[in-house]
Amino acid sequence: MNKKVMKEWRYRELKTLLKNFERNPVRNHSMFPSLRAYSSNRPAPPQPSSSTSSPVRVNHYADPSMPLYPPPNAMTHAYPTTQTHTPPNPPTPNTQIRAPVHLAANNSNDQRVRPNSTGLRAVAELKGDSFKAVFPFKLFNPMQSLCFDVAYKSDSNLVVSAPTGSGKTCVMELAIVRLISKPDGQHAKIVYVAPTKALCSERVADWKNKFRMLGITCGELTGDTDSANVREVQQSNIIVTTPEKWDSMTRRWRDYKQLMELVQLILIDEVHLLNEPRRGAVLEVIVSRMRTVNAECAMMNPNRQNKKALRILAISATAPNIDDIAVWLKEADTGRRAECKVFGEEFRPVQLVKHVFGYPARMNTNDFQFDKVLDYRLGEVISRFSEGKPALVFCSTRKSVESAAAQLVSDSMPCTIGRDHPYIRSQLHQMELQELSQMVSDKKLAEYLPHGIAIHYGSLTQQDRALVESKFISGHLSIVCATSTLSVGVNLPAHLVIIKGTQQYRDTGYAEYSELDVMQMMGRAGRPQFDDSGVVVIMTTVDKAKGYENMVSGKEIIESSLHENLIEHLNAEVCLGTIRNVELCIEWLKSTFLNVRMSKNPTRYKDPRDKQAASLDSMCMKDLNLLAQAQLIQQQDEGMTVSPTDFGRVMAKYYVRFETARDIIAISKGPSVKKLLECLSNSIEFSELKYRNDKTYLNTLNKVVKYPISGKLKTVGERVNLLIQCCLGSVKFTEQKLVGMLSLDTNVIMKHAERLSKFMFEVCQLKRDFQATEVALEISNSIHAKAWESNGHHLKQIESIGPVHAKALFDAGVRTVQDFLQKSPEHIEGILNKGRLTGNKLMEAARSLAQIKLEVTECELYGKNDIEYYVHISLLNPTTAKLVGKKGPLNAYFFAGSESDNLLLEFRKYSLRDIQAGQKLTIKVKKLSAMYKLKFVVVVEDYGLLPYLNC
Ligand SMILES: Nc1ncnc2c1ncn2[C@@H]1O[C@H](COP(=O)(O)OP(=O)(O)OP(=O)(O)O)[C@@H](O)[C@H]1O
Numbered sequence: 001m002n003k004k005v006m007k008e009w010r011y012r013e014l015k016t017l018l019k020n021f022e023r024n025p026v027r028n029h030s031m032f033p034s035l036r037a038y039s040s041n042r043p044a045p046p047q048p049s050s051s052t053s054s055p056v057r058v059n060h061y062a063d064p065s066m067p068l069y070p071p072p073n074a075m076t077h078a079y080p081t082t083q084t085h086t087p088p089n090p091p092t093p094n095t096q097i098r099a100p101v102h103l104a105a106n107n108s109n110d111q112r113v114r115p116n117s118t119g120l121r122a123v124a125e126l127k128g129d130s131f132k133a134v135f136p137f138k139l140f141n142p143m144q145s146l147c148f149d150v151a152y153k154s155d156s157n158l159v160v161s162a163p164t165g166s167g168k169t170c171v172m173e174l175a176i177v178r179l180i181s182k183p184d185g186q187h188a189k190i191v192y193v194a195p196t197k198a199l200c201s202e203r204v205a206d207w208k209n210k211f212r213m214l215g216i217t218c219g220e221l222t223g224d225t226d227s228a229n230v231r232e233v234q235q236s237n238i239i240v241t242t243p244e245k246w247d248s249m250t251r252r253w254r255d256y257k258q259l260m261e262l263v264q265l266i267l268i269d270e271v272h273l274l275n276e277p278r279r280g281a282v283l284e285v286i287v288s289r290m291r292t293v294n295a296e297c298a299m300m301n302p303n304r305q306n307k308k309a310l311r312i313l314a315i316s317a318t319a320p321n322i323d324d325i326a327v328w329l330k331e332a333d334t335g336r337r338a339e340c341k342v343f344g345e346e347f348r349p350v351q352l353v354k355h356v357f358g359y360p361a362r363m364n365t366n367d368f369q370f371d372k373v374l375d376y377r378l379g380e381v382i383s384r385f386s387e388g389k390p391a392l393v394f395c396s397t398r399k400s401v402e403s404a405a406a407q408l409v410s411d412s413m414p415c416t417i418g419r420d421h422p423y424i425r426s427q428l429h430q431m432e433l434q435e436l437s438q439m440v441s442d443k444k445l446a447e448y449l450p451h452g453i454a455i456h457y458g459s460l461t462q463q464d465r466a467l468v469e470s471k472f473i474s475g476h477l478s479i480v481c482a483t484s485t486l487s488v489g490v491n492l493p494a495h496l497v498i499i500k501g502t503q504q505y506r507d508t509g510y511a512e513y514s515e516l517d518v519m520q521m522m523g524r525a526g527r528p529q530f531d532d533s534g535v536v537v538i539m540t541t542v543d544k545a546k547g548y549e550n551m552v553s554g555k556e557i558i559e560s561s562l563h564e565n566l567i568e569h570l571n572a573e574v575c576l577g578t579i580r581n582v583e584l585c586i587e588w589l590k591s592t593f594l595n596v597r598m599s600k601n602p603t604r605y606k607d608p609r610d611k612q613a614a615s616l617d618s619m620c621m622k623d624l625n626l627l628a629q630a631q632l633i634q635q636q637d638e639g640m641t642v643s644p645t646d647f648g649r650v651m652a653k654y655y656v657r658f659e660t661a662r663d664i665i666a667i668s669k670g671p672s673v674k675k676l677l678e679c680l681s682n683s684i685e686f687s688e689l690k691y692r693n694d695k696t697y698l699n700t701l702n703k704v705v706k707y708p709i710s711g712k713l714k715t716v717g718e719r720v721n722l723l724i725q726c727c728l729g730s731v732k733f734t735e736q737k738l739v740g741m742l743s744l745d746t747n748v749i750m751k752h753a754e755r756l757s758k759f760m761f762e763v764c765q766l767k768r769d770f771q772a773t774e775v776a777l778e779i780s781n782s783i784h785a786k787a788w789e790s791n792g793h794h795l796k797q798i799e800s801i802g803p804v805h806a807k808a809l810f811d812a813g814v815r816t817v818q819d820f821l822q823k824s825p826e827h828i829e830g831i832l833n834k835g836r837l838t839g840n841k842l843m844e845a846a847r848s849l850a851q852i853k854l855e856v857t858e859c860e861l862y863g864k865n866d867i868e869y870y871v872h873i874s875l876l877n878p879t880t881a882k883l884v885g886k887k888g889p890l891n892a893y894f895f896a897g898s899e900s901d902n903l904l905l906e907f908r909k910y911s912l913r914d915i916q917a918g919q920k921l922t923i924k925v926k927k928l929s930a931m932y933k934l935k936f937v938v939v940v941e942d943y944g945l946l947p948y949l950n951c
Pocket residue numbers: 031137139140141144162163164165166167168169170523
């Protein structure tokens with residue numbers, strides 16, 4: 001079964017299970033408990049003055065005794081009852097009970113609407129029967145009803161802040177339905193932006209279904225979309241994308257002008273993520289850009305001038321300054337701030353109680369030891385908050401999952417089934433669990449299941465995962481310890497969600513969970529079908545507790561992060577032509593969320609370089625000057641007018657940080673491979689990598705790489721350099737403890753290194769530095785192939801040949817693709833010790849690599865001191881070469897230069913298609929001496945270096 005089918009199958013199975021459970025629920029509350037506000041036998045939700053509307057409870061442990069909460073109400077349910085049990089000798093954290101924090105009481109500027117302040121709107125109010133099918137219910141819930149008029153009956157920009165699970169998607173759907181029901185609405189484009197690929201996929205799956213019958217198509221445009229599908233997505237009415245992908249699309253918006261002209265509605269989900277470094281800045285930038293694009297399109301096309309400006313609808317989690325977002329998203333034509341609807345916790349269909357527990361991390365305690373401390377506390381937390389209902393324990397790594405499960409198993413060992421066992425309610429239940437454990441293939445999972453505990457992480461087989469998920473939903477399993485990846489994309493509701501530890505490994509080393517991560521995990525707490533409440537417990541260190549407390553109680557102010565990367569974004573806008581002078585630059589800055597926040601909190605926004613407080617004007621001038629000094633832009637009229645340079649354009653194309661671009665441009669002429677590699681490794685992009693205590697081991701690796709680092713490894717740059725070289729030389733990490741860690745680091749490094757090396761290559765070419773161009777191309781192609789082009793691993797470029805086979809071939813004297821093609825399939829099978837037909841397959845793969853033929857004829861012009869070179873570039877294998885790769889048409893570079901004076905004379909980029917048709921060119925040069933020689937190089941982008949020709 002392929003992955004996709006498996007995923008669909010799992011999804012369908014889960015849905016059926018949920019449906020069955022819905023039909024025959026143990027305790028079936030209304031899907032929308034907030035509607036209870038309208039029923040007479042229930043108290044109306046508390047008003048702000050009563051200060052009890054928020055169930056947020058945040059606890060810091062700072063006192064030796066655990067807080068004593070009243071025991072949970074006894075409830076009838078189908079789940080095994082959890083009894084209180086004490087883990088053996090758990091380390092005792094300092095504990096203290098903090099008074100519950102009530103949002104309403106703390107929010108002096110409370111604009112929230114109450115659930116019972118208006119009547120419910122009916123789906124029947126929508127014009128046109130076909131549109132009603134989008135909403136699979138009769139009545140909009142209170143939150144949706146309160147947004148109905150703005151979303152469906154007006155074109156105003158709108159910001160909605162409401163709790164998780166309150167049905168916010170529906171508000172966006174109302175805006176979509178309004179647009180597509182307009183006379184020309186079927187041609188309009190709608191862009192939906194969500195922060196992660198997983199959220200995008202979830203949205204596309206849902207909307208494809210919902211809108212299909214209306215003839216409205218929906219396409220997904222993320223980093224995973226391959227070039228073949230991009231065209232199809234562009235045809236879709238609704239484009240579902242991430243900020244980063246939309247940024248890269250709109251950086252070339254003139255290439256997609258037809259599409260951009262049609263965009264009339266932008267939907268931003270989880271807009272509070274403006275808070276997140278980098279991603280937030282990208283979100284700000286794309287909104288500003290879309291507005292500029294919209295205005296420019298309107299100017300260029302007078303027929304569009306009377307049309308309404310772009311409509312923006314943003315959805316946010318709870319935050320105290322939603323108003324700032326409304327100010328930022330003001331309407332372009334009227335300047336009026338966006339409509340703003342803020343809904344409190346009482347609009348949550350399932351009430352959520354949140355606890356943040358801070359545990360002291362002793363001096364010298366490492367992450368692993370602290371994780372163990374939390375394991376000891378888990379059983380206690382489960383018994384206090386789960387009420388015997390399903391609990392999900394989120395852990396940062398697979399190891400942490402296993403350690404949590406093992407500890408829970410060990411804690412439950414002394415308990416007696418049927419009496420005080422926390423996870424097994426009867427002998428029958430135990431038998432079921434044992435049967436289950438025989439059905440799974442993962443050894444660890446099979447070990448824990450008989451104790452009523454399951455684990456869930458990426459490396460489980462699809463079958464094991466599906467089984468764990470279905471048994472959890474059906475109530476056979478009450479505890480699942482999972483990696484945080486489970487929080488995305490799998491609808492696995494639990495009564496209790498525990499976030500065990502808040503550090504996670506990311507691209508840049510261990511870092512705290514982002515707000516989105518926490519929200520995703522919290523979103524699993526509370527099951528609308530069975531519960532009217534859910535509980536979330538975040539277990540972290542004492543010093544982090546306050547931050548999480550603010551995060552989960554919606555008290556964290558949404559700030560801008562644009563100032564951190566402003567210089568890179570300014571460069572991109574100069575390249576786009578949005579910023580042509582200082583005045584436009586300041587105007588552009590004024591349209592950002594940064595401007596809104598800077599006016600309220602100026603001290604926060606310091607220049608990232610000199611840490612001085614900054615104003616918009618000073619930021620603008622400082623950054624433009626820095627860009628000009630680094631030759632990334634040009635300044636005229638005493639710096640008042642600016643224009644892009646080729647260096648600036650490549651920086652924007654490859655998303656390179658300013659400092660990296662500046663340093664690479666400044667490299668002196670004729671650098672060696674070692675020097676370029678050093679410069680690449682010192683890029684600021686790697687600077688956030690954390691150093692771990694593995695220097696001794698890395699020093700050993702330093703002895704086997706091609707360009708060893710002199711002296712002891714000191715800097716992050718040196719470590720990066722070494723790891724890149726280990727990868728290119730296929731050096732194996734042998735120190736077991738470090739293998740996983742280092743290969744994880746190497747993967748992240750190589751991803752950045754590939755992009756940066758391409759940038760480096762283009763810069764060297766722009767500098768007309770022949771030697772550097774050649775060297776940079778060698779580095780760039782080697783990094784792409786993950787092998788030095790001079791070692792045998794070059795053959796890894798042939799599909800299905802990995803490092804082991806490449807080495808075997810190398811040892812047998814087959815070192816290049818050309819050598820390979822000269823052998824017979826049987827010979828190859830013999831070397832690789834492979835069965836029949838493998839050789840043919842590999843031959844076919846090798847033949848699909850384009851081989852370029854380069855012919856140069858030299859002609860000395862009679863009576864002149866000039867030489868003409870007639871160049872003919874064609875394919876040696878025009879019928880078998882693959883001309884299109886995964887990311888689109890493949891290209892090749894041709895360049896010519898003189899080695900004696902290190903001058904690049906000619907540089908061209910051709911698509912392989914053009915080369916297949918044959919390319920001719922003439923290069924005319926002055927003959928300076930009898931020794932004057934030109935060198936010609938042609939290389940397929942991303943392949944190892946192929947033909948060289950010296951004339
Ligand atoms: N009026 C309604 N009647 C019945 N079900 C509804 C209604 N509105 C939404 N739902 C259902 O409620 C669930 C939650 O909706 P939705 O995903 O839009 O919430 P959300 O506020 O976007 O949550 P999150 O913050 O997790 O993204 C969905 O399954 C949706 O189909």
